[in-house]
Amino acid sequence: MEKGYRIETKCIQSGWRPGCGEPRVLPIYQSTTFKYDDSDHMGRLFDLEAEGYFYTRLQNPTNDAVAAKITELEGGVAGMLTSSGQAANYYAVFNICEEGGHIVCSNSIYGGTYNLFGTTMKKQGIACTFVNPDASYEELSAAFRPDTKAVFAETIANPSIVVLDIEKFARLAHDHGVPLIVDNTFATPINCRPFEWGADIVTHSTTKYMDGHAMAVGGAIIDSGNFDWMAHADKFPGLTTKDDSYHGIVYAEKFGKGAFITKATAQLMRDLGSIPSPMNAFLLNVGLETLHLRMARHCENAQKVAEFLHGHDKVAWVNYAGLPDNPYYELAQKYMPGGTCGVLAFGVRGDRAAAMRFMDSLKLTAIVTHVADARTCILHPASHTHRQMSEAELKEAGIRPDLMRLSIGIENVEDIIDDLKSALKAI
Numbered sequence: 567m568e569k570g571y572r573i574e575t576k577c578i579q580s581g582w583r584p585g586c587g588e589p590r591v592l593p594i595y596q597s598t599t600f601k602y603d604d605s606d607h608m609g610r611l612f613d614l615e616a617e618g619y620f621y622t623r624l625q626n627p628t629n630d631a632v633a634a635k636i637t638e639l640e641g642g643v644a645g646m647l648t649s650s651g652q653a654a655n656y657y658a659v660f661n662i663c664e665e666g667g668h669i670v671c672s673n674s675i676y677g678g679t680y681n682l683f684g685t686t687m688k689k690q691g692i693a694c695t696f697v698n699p700d701a702s703y704e705e706l707s708a709a710f711r712p713d714t715k716a717v718f719a720e721t722i723a724n725p726s727i728v729v730l731d732i733e734k735f736a737r738l739a740h741d742h743g744v745p746l747i748v749d750n751t752f753a754t755p756i757n758c759r760p761f762e763w764g765a766d767i768v769t770h771s772t773t774k775y776m777d778g779h780a781m782a783v784g785g786a787i788i789d790s791g792n793f794d795w796m797a798h799a800d801k802f803p804g805l806t807t808k809d810d811s812y813h814g815i816v817y818a819e820k821f822g823k824g825a826f827i828t829k830a831t832a833q834l835m836r837d838l839g840s841i842p843s844p845m846n847a848f849l850l851n852v853g854l855e856t857l858h859l860r861m862a863r864h865c866e867n868a869q870k871v872a873e874f875l876h877g878h879d880k881v882a883w884v885n886y887a888g889l890p891d892n893p894y895y896e897l898a899q900k901y902m903p904g905g906t907c908g909v910l911a912f913g914v915r916g917d918r919a920a921a922m923r924f925m926d927s928l929k930l931t932a933i934v935t936h937v938a939d940a941r942t943c944i945l946h947p948a949s950h951t952h953r954q955m956s957e958a959e960l961k962e963a964g965i966r967p968d969l970m971r972l973s974i975g976i977e978n979v980e981d982i983i984d985d986l987k988s989a990l991k992a993i
């Protein structure tokens with residue numbers, strides 16, 4: 567893509583660049599495999615000596631075009647799609663942290679990621695220390711060990727809406743010789759580009775705003791190309807020593823800034839296989855074309871809803887980083903001056919039953935296990951997404967038992983507010 571295009575243009579034009587007489591719209595290459603004329607050519611592909619497609623588990627033109635678009639939106643050098651956000655976060659960490667390794671992770675993260683790092687990867691011999699992202703640099707430094715391989719956090723945490731101090735976390739990670747991996751799902755590159763603040767790897771659940779229509783589960787990993795693996799060669803042998811499962815290739819030597827994504831594709835995707843279908847990548851691309859329009863409306867609507875709830879006497883508290891009295895307002899202004907996201911959290915006065923009555927009285931706002939799509943929806947994390955966490959773990963993660971996560975859609979905001987108003991009357 568020509569340099570200098572603004573992000574709105576990239577949403578529409580990046581990725582698929584048709585040649586003369588080719589389809590204007592990104593085609594769906596719904597093919598598992600690709601044909602070659604001679605066997606030697608195919609051999610070179612397997613050796614990673616030639617570029618080209620051979621099997622969709624490793625690469626597919628539709629998937630690659632969409633990955634290239636997200637890479638340009640984030641300002642990275644290489645990227646890949648995965649079948650889900652869970653797979654993206656798993657691959658991003660596992661690509662550099664194997665058995666015996668350790669990561670430092672913000673405790674304000676998505677429940678699925680909390681389980682992945684705290685339980686499932688633990689069974690693979692990967693340890694995780696959860697930290698309070700608001701702790702001081704010194705306190706956070708104490709969580710590092712000689713075997714620490716990465717720091718992980720979310721730009722805007724789902725569902726606690728904690729805004730990450732990206733520069734503090736980047737400095738922390740780099741001072742300890744490891745990369746910072748940031749899950750940028752909620753902010754999207756429209757509102758925040760973590761690479762500009764020092765993050766090294768960005769992940770996404772594209773299921774959310776990027777798709778935007780609740781049509782396809784998906785994920786993405788983007789590399790800034792900025793982390794110098796060779797400078798910390800002893801920590802990252804997977805990138806800096808020979809991969810015997812791939813003809814003795816040393817990824818960091820052979821692929822330079824593309825090393826991280828090449829390894830994740832050639833090794834993890836080859837063996838674990840969490841690819842998106844080309845059809846789903848196509849749907850994601852349609853979503854990406856309007857991402858810049860939708861994010862602006864999500865944020866505008868959410869700001870008005872947050873202000874409405876903030877002023878309502880039946881509402882106990884509202885957490886939205888766009889409210890000036892929010893503890894994360896300053897960080898949000900710094901990292902996301904154009905808006906944060908359409909998700910907010912709040913609690914109503916009274917007991918848990920009052921919250922349930924409120925939710926059951928909503929008409930336009932649907933109770934669904936989803937966030938960040940065009941339709942307004944609501945969820946009670948303590949009894950839904952995070953129900954496997956103990957009260958103490960919930961408290962640690964900044965999720966109050968009465969917290970309701972409200973995802974503001976792009977409907978007319980007066981209709982959303984009317985719906986909330988009448989449900990509040992019912993309690």
Ligand SMILES: *Cc1c(COP(=O)(O)O)cnc(C)c1O
Pocket residue numbers: 650651652653655676678679720724749751752770771772773774783784785
């Ligand atoms: C939803 C979500 C995930 C998991 O993504 P899936 O696409 O559902 O697998 C990871 N991180 C964040 C911040 C999310 O909101």
